[in-house]
Amino acid sequence: MAKKKTKAKKTKKASYKLPKVNFTRKHKVLLGSFLLLLGLALMIAFVSFLFNWKYDQDTIGHFADRQLETKNWLSKFGAEVSHFFIYNGFGVSSFSIAILTFLTGVYLFLNLKTKSLISFWFWGILVMLWLATVLGFFADKNALLGGVIGFETNDFLQDYLGFAGTVLVLIFVLIVYFVIRLNVTPELIGGYFKRTRDEVTQDFEDSKAKEEKVLQDFLEKEKENQPPKEEPKPISDTNRASAEAKKEVNLAPTPPPTPETKVEPQPEPKPEKIVIEGNKEDGDVSMEVETTVEEEEEVGNLSKKLVKDFGEFDPTLELKNYKFPSTNLLKDYNAGGGGITINQEELEENKNNIVRTLKNYKIEIAQIKATVGPTVTLYEIVPEAGVRISKIKNLEDDIALSLAALGIRIIAPIPGKGTIGIEVPNKNSTIVSMRSVIASSKFQNAEMELPVALGKTISNETYVVDLAKMPHLLMAGATGQGKSVGLNAVLTSLLYSKHPAEVKFVLVDPKKVELTLFNKIERHYLAKLPNSEDAIITDNTKVINTLNSLCIEMDNRYDMLKDAMVRNIKEYNEKFKARKLNPENGHKYLPYIVLVVDEFADLIMTAGKEVETPIARLAQLARAIGIHLIIATQRPSVNVITGMIKANFPARIAFRVTSKIDSRTILDTGGADQLIGKGDMLYTQGNYLVRLQCAFVDTPEVERITDFIGSQKAYPDAHLLPEYEGEESGTGVDIDVSERDKLFREAAEILVIAQQGSASLLQRKLKVGYNRAGRIVDQLEAAGIVGPFEGSKARQVLITDLNALEDYLNNE
């Protein structure tokens, strides 16, 4: 009980942190411009007052007298206000007031965060008081310096503390200002002096060395320029030396004899010298032509040197002994039987049925060919010339009826082939094992960023796609049709192809049981928010924070890419590996991040726009910086897979769904309703549909893989995403007491009696609509009566009984 009360108090305190003024943007612009101009006016008035105050003194106090003239640039107003602030107030330090007013105006006008304004005002006023008091010492010389308040404060302090005491107090206040406001500490000052001393010594030594070098060069040049027969000249004989030098046309740039020129520590490229010999007899002079050498780029040079010395940067070095799981950990489902079995009888029967049915509708077939896949067999038909394709397509249901089989799909025509396809499910389907697709050469030799072996096509070929190219994947299908297996297949593919340094997963699993096994590889492959305990997110409210954190990560990565002048993560990582990006400038190797959401419908139901917006943002922008989303849902309705989501997820997988409408929602076309389930799926990447049998990976297999990886040396922690400070309350708005609903008190009583912070309860008891009930709950939250939004659970009520509520509301 007591705990609840303290919590209630805490929330109350938190909600009163800032003044509760709800300005609209228009109000802010108006107030901002007013304050901005008022600040300027004060400034003008104050400056003018400094020159004209003596003349204007007679007019003070006669504001109503229109005849009286003032010299202040802002006339009577200026004179009165300045007299009030400067003469009667704080003296010249009153300029602070004008500056602070101006600053407040700017903040409001530009809609900047007003939080720092409070500290501006606090410190500004402190400085003003301090300065006024200090200038109070000189009040007898000039009354304007400290103003009346400055003089009085000074006088007051001197009465009690004497002159010395007052000075000491003022010095202490100054120290407080420096330490707290400017963060100045003795160490900082000491460090600064030490630095400047070192710099001076260094500079001195540098310039000495440079001077010596210049002198040396000069002498050498002189020596070179001397004709051999000439006597060596004394160094001091500069006049003569220059006269001799003039005799020769020397186009080589002589080093400027200024000791200030900075000499770079790295060796300069040596210019090549070409000497054009002159004919001495003709009195010709020889000329030395110096060709300039292109300076090499420092970064390139340095990076080449680094690569030469240390080799390319290896992101996997920290876990260099990491061993990839072997395919032996996966079960071979076809070990005994060995692949697809072809049932001749079945094939014959189906062929006859198809030919007969089509004949019934007067469609003659020129040729028929069967391709047996793991779950379905494709009969490719070449009709006789003159048969209309639409005719065959319209017979879909009739053919299905005559074949007496579920899940018949007619593809007319098959893209890229001039044939019509009829897919008929096999009586005995074959499981496509994960092992067979992982071991396939297609997957093993795939030159892809994020290879994913989805399964096998109808012609029994392994189908491998690049998640980085998709760039996001939407997976939908009715319950029990193979979505979770599909997700596991995708994750397993990535575990088999990518080192922990190269890819990180953010797993969202509202069902709480589907992805738990991946907990074991948390420190290898998972990414999480700092301070969160579990890497796998099962709580919907935490998803919002994680999504927003990913948005921050995305923005950060874009900044890094911009800084590195590359367009995508691949180029960035290549540049980083070639040691062309300096880690000291914040660059680091960027792993791909794959966000997997197992039940998206649940998320949209509980958090709605709050998840949709960051998901859409990530989907729109994250492809270049290596964040890829995989979203699965068993409810493919339009309010879950919204237009915004769909537009950004061109790659989609549909498992079997119950209706044609659902199929349309996922794929924009029918077909998914005719699948046979158990991993039978349609995949599209925006153009045509491919029917695949999803690779099957069972829970024990995933467990073996995660155990294998989890038992190896790991990073100290999961990959940490940037911190995201969610709003304290679910609503994030401070609600003015005066704006509370009329039913606020009644609603508070209902929730306190029921001890359940639910909007639907209010809807029923108060007979109000959902929106109003929701608003009241927000107001109750802002008042500290109910706790924050907790996803599907009702909010906690922070007040225990009606008496406590009465006290609480009365003390507000």
Ligand SMILES: Nc1ncnc2c1ncn2[C@@H]1O[C@H](COP(=O)(O)OP(=O)(O)OP(=O)(O)O)[C@@H](O)[C@H]1O
């Ligand atoms: N690729 C596949 N090959 C063979 N059988 C499969 C395949 N995928 C799924 N199955 C079978 O279907 C069952 C249900 O699959 P899964 O758990 O993936 O369904 P789901 O769509 O995730 O269901 P839910 O939405 O209820 O979680 C599996 O236990 C398995 O027997």
